[in-house]
Amino acid sequence: MKKHDQDFMKRQNRLTVFEIIKNQNPISRASIAKQTGMSATTVSRIVGELTEQGYILESEKVSEGLGRKSMLLEMVDASVLSIGVELDRHRMSIGLVDLQGNTVCSETYSRKDDESSDTTIERIAAVTGELLKRHSIERGRVAGIGVGLPGIVNNDEGIVVFSVQLGWKNVPLAKRLSELTGFKADVDNELKAKALSEHLKGAAIGSNRTALIGFGNGVGSALIIDGEIYRGAMNSAGEIGHSTVDPNGKLCECGKAGCLQTYINISSLLSEANHYRRIHSMEELFEARRAGERWAVYLIDRALMYMSITVNNVVCMYNPDSVILTGELIDKFPEIYEEVKSLCASRFVWEPLNGSFRFLRSELNEKGVIIGSGLMAQRRFFALE
Ligand SMILES: [Zn+2]
Structure with a gap:
């Protein structure tokens, strides 16, 4: 040999x-x-x-x-820690993750829409330093930093290829972050990080074929097969939000017409609601629906139908043993989860597969990406050390 x-x-x-x-x-x-x-x-x-x-x-x-x-x-659970980071359009969260995937601490900061990648990276490095200092953690105990974010990520090289939400294109995030902090850095798509954490520590423990679907500012999915994330040729497997539903439909932010997410995601729902009257938030839109305002009933019922169709399509394509719903819409509005679950069972999931999978809600919620990214950094550390 x-x-x-x-x-x-x-x-x-x-x-x-x-x-x-x-x-x-x-x-x-x-x-x-x-x-x-x-x-x-x-x-x-x-x-x-x-x-x-x-x-x-x-x-x-x-x-x-x-x-x-x-x-x-x-x-010894706390012998090694890693830093897990979640980046989104309006916020960034940073936490310390131990070997068992528990968060020792985590903090959330706001982020401006147009904040440059340089500024965000510098802020992550600064907060990391502060957290380690405040918790008196020696640098030698840190396995690395993992970052999860929405968009297409080249995880091998740690490059953010394209993220509409962050407004970033070809940002060498891992390299810059390593230079600033001295730690090895890993970068991945947020839903892939979240699927990993739910699979290892959350709702889908014991599952061999896990599909995670996120409904929020975008629509996406991630798949875990036999404990490994399914990535596809360029780590973009699961970008179901841009599958075409109606070629004559509304324009998506990606420039194509009739993408699935134009019927579901928050910005699309709000912009459509504003054709009718001034609506500032999803809370207001739900309020209008509860009050029985027809246009709001229509918009949300249609979104629920497309969410159920998404579940059916994922189930037909991959035959998972567990389907986890997650994302801002699921976390903030519990009725969405319940209604989609019952719509799937009564109307939308193809009958032979109905009941063939566990229908689950994310358990780690807003900590999922921090934990998943932190665990990814640990995996690299122990494989390479
Ligand atoms: Zn699109």
Whole structure:
């Protein structure tokens, strides 16, 4: 075996052992060897390294059952932290994420519509420094920074290819952020980060085929197959908001006519509502619907129908075992989730697949992207170290 391949194998083995201890702790060395097929010597060597570096410890607990008693290994949850960031048009949130995907702390700041990428990146670096200082966290314990944002992201190179919401094009976010903070940085699409966190820590634990659909300022989806994010050729798999519903429909912000999201997303609904009367927010629009104003009933019912159609299309295309609904519209208006769920069951999901998947609501809500991005940074750290 070539030296390069040997190194790769070693890193893979280390990551595998680490992931098993993380997910199943407390656990014995023998059980790790059995699950991975590695020799007892290899497992002991890796465990020795991880213990020395302070990531795991021998716990007081011993294995139960027949046979020889053995000491169990446990994770030191706060031994490594990562920084998770969520960027959106009007806000940025930053938090510290531990090995189990808990947020140690998180903060949200407002962001101006037209804030330049340089300014935003400098602010992320400044807040990161402050958070570490305030919580007295040594830099050596930080695995890296992960950032999730809406748009098309080249996750291999950490470049924001295109984000309508942020108004960014070809921004080398990971490189700039690394230069400013000294930490390795990862960048990904927000829904992919969110799907990962819901899969590992939230609503879809135990699911092997998870589809996450976001309804908010845009419409998008993300798919997890056997624990891995499905990315497509340029990491834009799941951009369902720009699938065509009506070629003669309304113009979308992307320049095409009749995209799915023009019937669902917040800005489209508000701009259509304003044809009728002055409406400033989705809250007002819902208020008008509850009051029985016909135009508002029509607009929201139509949006609910298209949301249900979105679920059906995703289900027909991917046959997931779990579908998670998330996004600002779902988080703020609980009735949307309930109504879409019942519309799907009674009218819109293709009958043979009705009941074939768990219909779920995001559990991590506004923390999902922070946690998912933080966990992505940790994955890279332990695979490469
Ligand atoms: Zn479009």
